[in-house]
Amino acid sequence: MTVSPAGGAPGAPTAAYESWPAQEPLPSDDAPRGAPDGPQLVVRTVAIDDLPEGRTALVDRLPDGNALTWVRHGDGLAGWGEALRFETFGPGRFADADDKWRQVLDKALVHDDVRLPGSGLVAFGSFAFDDVSPGDEEEDPARASGVLIVPRVVVGRRGEHAWLTTVSLVGDRSAPVGEDLLSAYPHRPVTGPGRVVLADGAVGAADWPGVVAEGIARIQAGELEKVVLARDVVASTEHPVDARHLLGRLAAAYDACWTFSVDGMVGATPELLVRSEKGLVASRVLAGTIRREHGGDTPDAQGDDADLLRAAQLARSSKDLEEHEFAVRSVAAALEPFCSSMNVPEAPFVLHLPNVMHLATDVTGVLTDQGATSGRRPPSSLSLAAALHPSAAVCGTPTQAARGLIREIEGLDRARYAGPVGWVGADGDGEWGIALRSAEISAKNPRHIRLFAGCGIVAASDPAAELAESEAKLEPMRYALATR
Numbered sequence: 001m002t003v004s005p006a007g008g009a010p011g012a013p014t015a016a017y018e019s020w021p022a023q024e025p026l027p028s029d030d031a032p033r034g035a036p037d038g039p040q041l042v043v044r045t046v047a048i049d050d051l052p053e054g055r056t057a058l059v060d061r062l063p064d065g066n067a068l069t070w071v072r073h074g075d076g077l078a079g080w081g082e083a084l085r086f087e088t089f090g091p092g093r094f095a096d097a098d099d100k101w102r103q104v105l106d107k108a109l110v111h112d113d114v115r116l117p118g119s120g121l122v123a124f125g126s127f128a129f130d131d132v133s134p135g136d137e138e139e140d141p142a143r144a145s146g147v148l149i150v151p152r153v154v155v156g157r158r159g160e161h162a163w164l165t166t167v168s169l170v171g172d173r174s175a176p177v178g179e180d181l182l183s184a185y186p187h188r189p190v191t192g193p194g195r196v197v198l199a200d201g202a203v204g205a206a207d208w209p210g211v212v213a214e215g216i217a218r219i220q221a222g223e224l225e226k227v228v229l230a231r232d233v234v235a236s237t238e239h240p241v242d243a244r245h246l247l248g249r250l251a252a253a254y255d256a257c258w259t260f261s262v263d264g265m266v267g268a269t270p271e272l273l274v275r276s277e278k279g280l281v282a283s284r285v286l287a288g289t290i291r292r293e294h295g296g297d298t299p300d301a302q303g304d305d306a307d308l309l310r311a312a313q314l315a316r317s318s319k320d321l322e323e324h325e326f327a328v329r330s331v332a333a334a335l336e337p338f339c340s341s342m343n344v345p346e347a348p349f350v351l352h353l354p355n356v357m358h359l360a361t362d363v364t365g366v367l368t369d370q371g372a373t374s375g376r377r378p379p380s381s382l383s384l385a386a387a388l389h390p391s392a393a394v395c396g397t398p399t400q401a402a403r404g405l406i407r408e409i410e411g412l413d414r415a416r417y418a419g420p421v422g423w424v425g426a427d428g429d430g431e432w433g434i435a436l437r438s439a440e441i442s443a444k445n446p447r448h449i450r451l452f453a454g455c456g457i458v459a460a461s462d463p464a465a466e467l468a469e470s471e472a473k474l475e476p477m478r479y480a481l482a483t484r
């Protein structure tokens with residue numbers, strides 16, 4: 001078999017693209033899975049023409065609840081099965097995952113007929129917000145704080161192009177390949193959660209305004225400028241939660257958000273931490289929120305006159321503009337060392353979502369061509385996400401003081417809430433969102449799911465208003481579980 005170097009897109013793809021014709025059998029050797037020199041993946045992407053269009057078409061393809069997804073406006077990726085899984089821990093969770101990913105890429109054999117972002121070899125990932133989680137040590141010392149998963153099968157769409165990627169491991173003779181790989185995952189019917197009972201999480205709704213008041217007092221005392229404080233709500237369901245039920249409802253109703261699912265972390269986030277594509281980077285920064293009032297059972301993104309008034313109120317609110325400015329500055333400062341040029345708009349726009357409106361700024365940049373001058377690889381989207389995390393949109397300003405205050409007063413194990421979630425490809429490009437408007441299905445008990453929401457607090461914040469805002473931010477996941 002001939003192995004040819006990667007060609008095509010600039011940006012020095014790191015995986016080898018092999019050149020055998022599609023009908024030839026896959027190579028195999030006797031190396032056992034997980035051999036000391038690491039696993040070798042064989043990846044094949046072909047164009048497909050039978051994927052229907054529509055917001056939920058990708059999610060509808062998922063055969064079971066072990067869903068790996070990243071979907072927006074009907075475009076994106078849906079993966080299932082696990083060819084490889086890497087778990088990482090603590091402060092090194094991003095760097096270790098990035099290293100392991102590069103090792104996989106160096107050996108992978110990729111035959112990609114489609115060559116679009118997301119085709120070929122991809123891994124989905126989800127990372128904890130904090131370097132350490134309260135309770136980690138006592139409750140579950142083995143709990144990983146980062147995970148990268150390479151699916152067995154991925155279906156993708158970008159505009160009019162759709163594709164199918166299959167992944168096998170060299171030497172893994174027991175695993176099905178090609179067509180057999182698809183039939184190895186029979187489609188199981190999607191099940192709803194049945195009756196859902198919601199209860200207070202770590203800090204009850206009645207006590208949470210007190211936590212916010214403490215945050216405000218610390219800001220007013222001059223300890224810091226902004227802190228993001230969060231709370232959780234625990235849902236107990238009659239039936240085990242099937243992630244596809246949640247994903248279908250989120251993808252249909254929250255079309256402008258990125259609907260994600262990685263290893264039990266599910267949500268529809270409006271906030272893009274970083275997208276890296278062919279040397280260009282982009283980040284959608286959100287901070288500053290106003291609730292939308294609407295009746296009915298289905299979230300409705302259509303605006304009315306009252307909405308326009310609220311949007312204008314938000315765009316003029318000095319408290320929200322201040323909160324927003326902190327978040328934009330933190331993202332711009334973190335991206336700057338990687339970029340030769342950047343565009344940071346002076347004023348935010350108002351993003352309309354079915355439940356809330358946000359002040360939003362799209363920051364863009366051109367990555368410095370470090371590869372050309374130093375021979376080093378350009379930073380992967382995962383290492384960019386690591387550099388940007390945690391932005392002031394989910395932590396605060398200054399970062400260290402805010403993180404310290406969160407640990408001190410929030411009383412919540414955020415786990416992967418507000419951490420980076422997304423995917424990385426073979427050339428390092430990828431998309432990472434912030435895991436907001438999200439919930440974590442318990443790995444131990446699939447009838448137990450924790451919903452999260454947080455709010456940026458500044459000196460002028462009002463605890464009761466922040467509680468109401470947190471309720472509005474819980475709405476997407478409550479809707480996904482159909483408790484509203």
Ligand SMILES: C=C(O[C@@H]1C=C(C(=O)O)C=C[C@H]1O)C(=O)O
Nearest residue numbers: 286287288289393453454455456
């Ligand atoms: C922290 C969350 O959202 C963040 C906080 C916002 C705010 O306080 O205005 C707005 C968008 C997000 O950056 C959340 O949804 O849990």
